[in-house]
Amino acid sequence: AQSVTQLDSQVPVFEEAPVELRCNYSSSVSVYLFWYVQYPNQGLQLLLKYLSGSTLVKGINGFEAEFNKSQTSFHLRKPSVHISDTAEYFCAVRIQGAQKLVFGQGTRLTINP
């Protein structure tokens, strides 16, 4: 079975500071990796995904993530955050050939002015 661990339940940062949200996964087979963002009382929006190819993936809103197979990690980064980035962020995996997503528990990103 697959599992996803988001190492930080909450991350507070100051506006314009860099941020890294950590994600580690466990799987015996190859997976695809995703980061989603959820604003209060909203559904999930895809930030970026890794399917194959370059291990550095760029997404929307200035976010990027790097896939590290040896460390089974897919950490999300942004060089300079904005107040509007305040949200819950979810890392997810999907087995190649399967349909369901397996999500981590989420990381709440809080931006302080």
Next chain:
Amino acid sequence: DTGVSQNPRHKITKRGQNVTFRCDPISEHNRLYWYRQTLGQGPEFLTYFQNEAQLEKSRLLSDRFSAERPKGSFSTLEIQRTEQGDSAMYLCASSSPDLGGRQWNTEAFFGQGTRLTVV
């Protein structure tokens, strides 16, 4: 098309009552998914349809839960004899096969969810 639509957005019901939620996927999307999200947790997979066929069900989907997609378009999720533990956000998502037939290379688009509170 404005995306995946879910109704109602909020539902408060008494324990023991039945509830039904509706999901309208993005048109031409043939895959539809239901997830449940409890407070402070990530979404958990419940079930998945390809067209009208229900192809996968989670063990989380007890006998009180039933999902349908009769014409391969909208879907309903019914919970019978609701319990307080059913209180959660129910999320629907849809996706479409890649035009090149590479069905793994698709993105799931999520609706805004239905928040259920059982009192």
